[in-house]
Amino acid sequence: MRERTKAMLTEQATANTADREALESLIGPERAARLREAADSIKERLGAGGTLWHVNSTGAGGGVAEMLHTVIPLYRSLGVPARWAVIGGDDRFFSITKRLYGALYGSIGDGGPLGDAERTDYLANLTTVADAFRELLGPDDIVILHDFQTTGLIDLLGKDVAAMYWRCHVGVDEQTEASTLGWDFLTPLLDHADGLIFSVDWHVPPRLRERPVTILPPFVAPFIPKNRDLAPDVIATALARSGLSTGPAPTEPTTVDLGGRPVHLNHAATVVSVGPPEPGQPIAAQISRWDRLKDMHGVLAAFTTFVPEGYLALVGPDPASIPDDIEQGVWFQRCVTDWQALPPDLRARVALICLPMADLSENAVLVNAIQRAATTVTQKSLVEGFGLTVAEAMLKSRVVVASAVGGIRAQITHGDTGLLVTDPTDLATFGSLVTTALADTPENHTMGVRARRHILDNFLPDREVVTTAQMITT
Template identity: 30%
Template sequence: MDVVLRERSIEEYRTIIGNEVDEIKKLAEPLKGKKVLHVNATAYGGGVAEILHNLVPLMRSVGLDARWRVIEAPDEFFNVTKKFHNTLQGADIEISEEEWNLYEEVCRKNAELIQDEELFVIHDSQPAAVRKFVDLNDRKWIWRCHIDLSTPNMKVWQKFSQYLEGYNRLVFHLEEYFPQGWKERSIAFPPSIDPLSEKNRDLDEDTIRKTLERLEIDPERPLITVVARFDPWKDLFSAIDVYRLVKKEIPEVQLAVVSAMAADDPEGWFFFEKVLRYAGTDEDIKFCTNLKGVGNKEVNAIQRATTVALHTATREGFGLVISEALYKRVPVVARPVGGVKIQVKHGENGYLAWEREDLAGYVVKLIKDEELRRKMGEKGRQTVVENFIITVHLKNYLKLFLDLLR
């Protein structure tokens, strides 16, 4: 299925990155007209879809014939690929031969997504095996991995990695994710946020206040916000524990749990119910999801009203929500995992800690010190503009395409 995309222009970013726009245009000149196809599992929900909604139109704006297609698959397929997601991050889960066969069969049927393009970017595990069923060895194939592959379940990895044999490059967020034996074919660059997207563009105070009131969040009280999918790796139970510890010192504090139920994550419903039960009847814990009409604009408003952003994931490929908060000048308190470590600089734009008591202590410190929050917020914004916005991401892809086509 082709995803319909709105038009974007690289010129829109000149007010943010200045003459770097001209550098990007010059870099893209040899790629004009080149056909590029991105393939992933869902058109909404999660960071990958969010990136592609903004990145693919920008590729088109600098002259590439870039497109984005989404695989079609039954729910049973996504149950299997969720197991891939968890085992490739280290979980000890069995995947049956029948499940492997189902995975291959769905990817074989989706091979028809591949047409006459010259460069293919296949995202994550769900469509990875499509490459096996396409006889286009003269084209360039890229597998973009968005998860932490540093300590995979080796039994699963040894079998899954066979599907990657036909790829020219494997792209990861960090070098520490490179699989053993694949380093020569691997490169690393981080994902990005789009400062002009609905989730990140500036909002007026009236819009923010009205959004909070609709979601029953008190704009006059301190707000801790955690933005994460309902996934075991996100450890939202610890986020609630941290909030409860903070509430002992700051009784007026509120917690917003912000999430979207993604089409490719059937396990999400199970964890949603578990987290709801764990939260109990505390009226100061606000669940803000797409089930309540919370979309990108509402997430933007919540983040801009946030006092401290919290992230308690135990494994995290990157964590775009970190950059989103930092870009909005909100300091982040998080666990030092995966891509979080390269975004949050301890003591500069936020704090890193493993234990819930330590995380709570840093949150209390920030809520009580407005000047500290301001300084860290400015530093956070600078960190993102220099490293993690979409124009940097676009340049990295252009350099990769040029390298492969040479």
């Protein structure tokens, strides 16, 4: 049971200079100069005593926290005073915000109401948060709030700071009855925001299109354990721990050095399979939450029905490590049941893998290695906010087969930087595209190279800083 908590402030260490230098080397001198100019603009806007705050509801796990772990140190390395606050709440608060999560993705979620009583309880929790947070804020501060857990802080804290912006990382391509209810709940709380931020323009609901809106997609952090280059021996060790290589899995802890950052591989994955892929057998992998909207069971059905060759790895977190999200266990068990019902020859071509979550750096290395071992990476989401796992795989020059939903459409141009299925429920077309992507052809190699270039050009951390500077100085 969560207790009602005051705001927690997570102070991250100053950026590793090597990462800043590596980023500037990766983006080139012109973009590096624009990055520094943007930082100078932010510092000028903040004045002598201001701080740029980011606020969300978790310090670890999920794309938002992952980005903040990168961008806060980057800001500091550029001389921008930047801090990160993580808000807390009670069970009632998180029950309401989970309902909002489902609604904004177009789903009824648990079917519970989002009315006046829920808004009262939601704001009561955030009033407690605001009382604690107010002691940390100054009149020249600029605050960027992330997602529906924080929206009520706009009115509660707006008069205490220079500006408040709200960023939404979720959405639907077409509004539904459920999403309309979600926006009915949130829209009155946005009236006094200085600006709104969405990942893609088609996720801005019609009622907010007249507000000041900035389009800012998430970014890929190229030097974190999930994305940085891995030595062949590290990949081999990680695959052995994940049940994707022949031979016994290591029984002793292994420490790998990622550019001076040791990561300990201490925990084995939970693997449901007949055995690993055969040497040289092409691998299709989807790495997602065990979540209805990620449609892992749909990938399993499409692969075993319409993909004649290759091996499928469905990879997600260990549901036992996420006790407050029982749905992950339900949907993982759905995949296990479907796998068990397969004929033996098909069952031997599929692995269901639950990665350990005790150490997030360890988890990230395992994900990285699996993406690099895969011939193709899939993301057959039914709906999607942005789908940063797509960009991560594209950065590794993988041909991604994905649904043409949400922010995935901003990342992949079909046939150029990846392959898209228009209807996520069309299993035959999805299977055909996976079959194409598994083939060892010059066309697929070239597509993977273009995919990496597209991510490097459009979805790195410098875009976050440059766009933020433009937003707060306009």
